[in-house]
Amino acid sequence: MTNTKIAKPFLKWAGGKTQLISDIEKVLPSDITRLNFTYIEPFVGSGAVLFWMLNNFPNLKKAVINDINEDLINTYKTITTKAKELISILEILQHEFHNLEGNEDNKKLYYYQKRELYNLRQEETSGQAALFIFLNRTCFNGLYRVNRKNEYNVPMGGYKKPTICDKENILAVSNALQKVEILCGDFEQTLSYAEQNSLFYFDPPYKPLSETSSFNSYAKDEFNDNEQIRLKDFCSKLDTLNHYWILSNSDVKGKDINDTFFDDLYANFNIRRVSARRSINANPEKRGELTELLINNFTSDYIPILDDANKEMFTNFDKSYWVSKQNSPIDQVKIESN
Numbered sequence: 252m253t254n255t256k257i258a259k260p261f262l263k264w265a266g267g268k269t270q271l272i273s274d275i276e277k278v279l280p281s282d283i284t285r286l287n288f289t290y291i292e293p294f295v296g297s298g299a300v301l302f303w304m305l306n307n308f309p310n311l312k313k314a315v316i317n318d319i320n321e322d323l324i325n326t327y328k329t330i331t332t333k334a335k336e337l338i339s340i341l342e343i344l345q346h347e348f349h350n351l352e353g354n355e356d357n358k359k360l361y362y363y364q365k366r367e368l369y370n371l372r373q374e375e376t377s378g379q380a381a382l383f384i385f386l387n388r389t390c391f392n393g394l395y396r397v398n399r400k401n402e403y404n405v406p407m408g409g410y411k412k413p414t415i416c417d418k419e420n421i422l423a424v425s426n427a428l429q430k431v432e433i434l435c436g437d438f439e440q441t442l443s444y445a446e447q448n449s450l451f452y453f454d455p456p457y458k459p460l461s462e463t464s465s466f467n468s469y470a471k472d473e474f475n476d477n478e479q480i481r482l483k484d485f486c487s488k489l490d491t492l493n494h495y496w497i498l499s500n501s502d503v504k505g506k507d508i509n510d511t512f513f514d515d516l517y518a519n520f521n522i523r524r525v526s527a528r529r530s531i532n533a534n535p536e537k538r539g540e541l542t543e544l545l546i547n548n549f550t551s552d553y554i555p556i557l558d559d560a561n562k563e564m565f566t567n568f569d570k571s572y573w574v575s576k577q578n579s580p581i582d583q584v585k586i587e588s589n
C-alpha cells in the first residue's frame with residue numbers, strides 16, 4: 252500500500268511551533284532552499300517545523316534532529332524503524348482505555364498504572380514509546396514534566412475517547428523520518444552534522460516571562476539564563492562558520508520594557524517581533540496574544556518596514572507590509588496575504 256498522507260506532529264508539546272510557521276516562512280533564506288540543503292533542528296520537541304520542512308521543501312536532502320529528552324528520542328527512533336509494532340501496541344492501549352469511558356475511577360486507575368509502568372522504564376523500546384504516546388494523548392494538556400528523578404508526574408487529562416493510535420499519521424511520519432538522522436543529547440553536538448548548505452532552526456525552552464508564568468521544564472535539567480547565553484555563543488560560532496540559523500524565543504521585553512536580555516544578547520543579529528499564541532497555560536484567560544522573537548543571522552529578501560517612525564502611515568491597512576531591503580519604490584511593496 253502506498254502511503255500518501257502528509258506527516259504531521261504525532262505529539263502535543265509545550266511550545267509546539269505550528270502557529271509560528273508562516274512567520275518562519277517569511278524569514279527563510281531563499282537561496283538556501285533553491286539548492287539541496289541540510290535542515291538541522293537541535294531542540295526538536297514535537298517537530299512542527301521539521302514536518303513542515305519535510306513536506307514542503309523537495310530540496311531538503313537530509314535532516315538532523317536532536318533533543319535532550321531520551322524518551323522522546325526513543326519514540327522518534329521507534330516510529331522510524333518499528334512503526335507497525337508500535338501501532339499494534341497503541342491499538343491495544345486505545346481499545347482498553349476507550350472501553351473505560353464513562354467510569355472516571357477506572358480510567359484514572361488505568362492511566363496511573365500506565366504512568367507507573369512508564370516510569371519503571373523496563374519495557375523494551377517499542378513498549379516504552381507506546382506508553383510515551385499514550386501518556387501524551389491522555390494527560391493534562393499534553394504536558395511533559397518530570398521530577399528530579401526523571402519520573403513523569405503529569406496528572407490525567409479530561410478527554411473523552413482521545414485518539415491514542417493515529418495509524419495513518421504514524422505510518423506517514425515513519426516514511427518522512429527515513430531521511431532524518433536522529434540524535435539524543437545536548438544541542439551543541441549538532442555542529443558536527445552541519446554541511447556546506449545547512450539551515451538550523453532553534454526552538455529552545457523559552458525564557459520565562461515571569462517566575463511562575465511559563466512552563467519550561469521538559470527535562471530534569473533547567474534551561475536557565477546561562478544556558479540561553481551558551482546557546483547564543485553557539486549561534487555566533489555557526490555564524491562565523493557561515494551556517495544559516497533561525498531562532499525563536501519569548502519576548503521578555505514585550506512583557507517588561509526594561510528587560511533587554513535578548514535584545515542585548517542578539518544585538519549583532521536580526522531580531523523580529525511576531526505575534527504568536529501560546530496554548531500551554533492552564534488558565535484560558537492567560538492564553539491570549541503575545542509577541543515572540545524570531546532571530547536570524549542573514550537578511551531575507553523582505554524585511555518589515557513597520558518600525559515606530561513610519562507605523563502611522565499604514566494605520567489604514569490591516570495587513571503586514573514588507574519591502575525589499577534595497578528601498579524599493581512604494582508601488583513595489585509586497586503585501587503579505589494572511
Ligand SMILES: C[S@@+](CC[C@H](N)C(=O)[O-])C[C@H]1O[C@@H](n2cnc3c(N)ncnc32)[C@H](O)[C@@H]1O
Pocket residue numbers: 264265266267268269293294295296297298299300317318319320436437438439454455456457469470474
Ligand atoms: C520549546 S521545546 C521545542 C518545541 C518544538 N519546536 C515543537 O514544535 O514542539 C524545547 C525542547 O528542547 C529540549 N531541550 C532542553 N534542553 C536541551 C538541551 N540542552 N539540548 C537539546 N535539547 C534540549 C526539550 O526537551 C524540549 O523538547
